[in-house]
Amino acid sequence: MNRREFLSQTVVQTGVMAAAFSADRLGGSSLGGSTWISPEDVQAAGEAPAAVKPMALGLVIEPSNGPEETLARVKNLGFTTCFFSLDGYLGKYTPALARQLKDLLEKYELVATAAEVVGPGPLVWDFLDGPSTIGVVPRATRTARMDALKQTSDFAKLLNIPAVQTHCGFLPEDPRDPLYHEAVAAIHEVAQHCAGNGQDLLMETGQETPTTMSRTIRDVNLPNLGVGMDTANLILYGKANPVDAMDILGPHVRSVHAKDGRWPTDPMKLGEEVLIGTGRVDFMAVFSRLHRLGYTGAITIERETAQPEQLIADVKQEKVYLENVIARVQRGES
Helix, strand or coil: CCHHHHHHHHHHHHHHHHHHHHHHCCCCCEECCEECCCHHHHHHCCCCCCCCCCCCEEEEECCCCCHHHHHHHHHHCCCCEEEEECHHHCCCCCHHHHHHHHHHHHHCCCEEEEEECCCCCCCCCCCCCHHHHCCCCCHHHHHHHHHHHHHHHHHHHHCCCCEEEECCCCCCCCCCCHHHHHHHHHHHHHHHHHHHCCCEEEEECCCCCHHHHHHHHHHHCCCCEEEEEECCHHHHCCCCCHHHHHHHHHHHEEEEEECEECCCCCCCCCCCEECCCCCCCCHHHHHHHHHHCCCCCCEEECCCCCCHHHHHHHHHHHHHHHHHHHHHHHCCCC
16 A cells, blocks of 8 residues: 555544544543644743754655654665654544654654645545645645644654745635635644644645746735645646746755656546656756755655555655755755
8 A cells, every 4th residue: 555545544543533523622631532732732841943954855755654664764774864754643543652753763763854734634646636635725625734833843843843835735826715714724724733843844745836826925924834846746636847836846845855757648537657757747946946946955865656565765866865865956056
């Protein structure tokens, strides 16, 4: 099962939690037998996030799929950073879980650079049902997802993770569309919550054009709102070439998912994700622009569609490819 399929199953299963998220909100409530992190827990987490080397390579992981085995694999592959996909833990955030993950990060000498959730569901990753199911644009799941993001922010605070990332959805290109203004208000509220925890809120590229994302950042008007640049998603959704998108979004990029893909040829389905270096992403050009802009964050490999038996081999190959590109960029080659 690939990561996206797992995520879809997880968020569909947690879709029944939406009402509970809306009713319980934050602090001191319980859901499915789990004790939520209290405001006192969050306030007690005072450590500063760990620093990473500019363009340090990392891997997107789901620690809920066996936390120690997962983090040990990241270490054994030679990475120094990781990006937590936490949908598998929705409804299970506790101080004890935070301590477990924090201890494992220290044990394997890893830095978690961001935490992401996209649920609760349902979620459909295509052009037909995606606009009505992804992000904070759909009214039916908006409040539940805002609450999930706030709870993830509180949990990430206990782990000293400096950023929370999500797909905000198919943001309307028409700035007068009521759904656009509602989404802006939702993003503003979540970003404010993250700011209270000393974190950035990052909008992952994909469903919206770079211009629409730029407009949203301007209209939300909070300094901790930025962009999680997924190099392939802009292509997979047919929204932009990531090199050109840097002209619009470059100054706002605070996180990068390294992924490759091809343009959608079926207008009902996303484009195809492929092995890094075999698709349409010009990583040398994208990373060179980031470098010139002073980007100092991590570069995180996200390999979503490979089968488990092929995943490790692909990641090893992609790591070597990206190490070469980053070395050339940092030497000033073009």
